Amino acid sequence: MSELERVRKVVSGVLRAPLESLTPDRRLNEIGDLDSLSLVEIASALDDEFAIRLSSDGLSTVITIADLASLVAAAPHR
Numbered sequence: 001m002s003e004l005e006r007v008r009k010v011v012s013g014v015l016r017a018p019l020e021s022l023t024p025d026r027r028l029n030e031i032g033d034l035d036s037l038s039l040v041e042i043a044s045a046l047d048d049e050f051a052i053r054l055s056s057d058g059l060s061t062v063i064t065i066a067d068l069a070s071l072v073a074a075a076p077h078r
Contacts, residue, residue, distance in 0.1 A: 003050075004069040010045045011065065014038065024066035042068075051078050 001009075004024060012019040015032045028034055043054045046068075052075040062068045 003073055007069040007072055010049050011042055014042045014045050022065055026065050027063055046072055
């Protein structure tokens with residue numbers, strides 16, 4: 001499974017959104033009830049899934065699912 005697919009799966013689980021609706025160009029703010037707490041939950045779940053540590057500064061620049069996958073790919077491993 002690719003990083004992008006794993007990111008999609010994590011976001012789907014946290015936001016309870018259908019996986020098929022989470023295309024790479026889908027904007028995070030268009031998915032369900034995304035708020036700052038949800039974003040923290042996504043970051044925590046991605047940290048666990050990929051054994052990484054996402055920065056809050058990086059998260060503030062994320063717009064799409066693909067941006068989130070790129071942030072995960074660039075994050076330092078624990």
